[in-house]
Amino acid sequence: MDEQPVLVIPTDVREAILERARDGSPAEICGILGGEFTPDESRVCSQYPAENVADSPRTRYRIDPEEQLEVFERLEGRGEQIVGFYHTHPRGPDRPSETDARQATWPDRSYLIISLEPPAVRSWRWRAGDGRDESPASTGGQFEREQVVLE
Incomplete structure (x- = not known):
């Protein structure tokens, strides 16, 4: 793939996650992202x-x-897809x-990581490899x- 994949996220969603991250520290917080999914831009x-x-x-x-x-059932009920985590x-x-x-x-889904120290919001797509078997180990x-x- 030549171009970097893209995750479009509304500012208010990002701010809600950041607020929850600060409130939940020092523990890791987590959740699921819903919306419109494609392997290259969600x-x-x-x-x-x-x-x-x-x-x-x-730490986990x-x-x-x-x-x-x-959550997956709620997403489906709202007509959304699983964008990532x-x-x-x-x-x-x-x-x-x-x-x-x-x-x-979850191949091709986004994994958004929020760091508080140093402050950063970054995202990655999980690419499963050769496609024969989607388990990361294989x-x-x-x-x-x-x-x-x-x-």
Whole structure:
């Protein structure tokens, strides 16, 4: 792919996530992004906060599978698609960790990461690799940086 993928996000959605990130620190917060999805350019219309149920929420995030399914059903009911997921790294880094890469399971979806120290909002697309099997372990998948455009 020659061009960097794009994630268009309304300023008010970004500000709501940032406020929640500050309120939730020092734990990581997380949620799901809904809107219009394509593998190369997606547009966020809404964000759905989720509880972080990770064993160590200061350094990991995990969305409860039942809560995730409920959000997916709400998205579908609103005519939205799954654009991606967001979480924070309260003390950095402002890029995906090795744990993020091991846990990425949604090819071509956006993974928005909010760092509070240093302050940054960045996003990546998970690219699953050769396409034969979409599990990251078997494909050598990787994150591809994407451009964040505020609306």
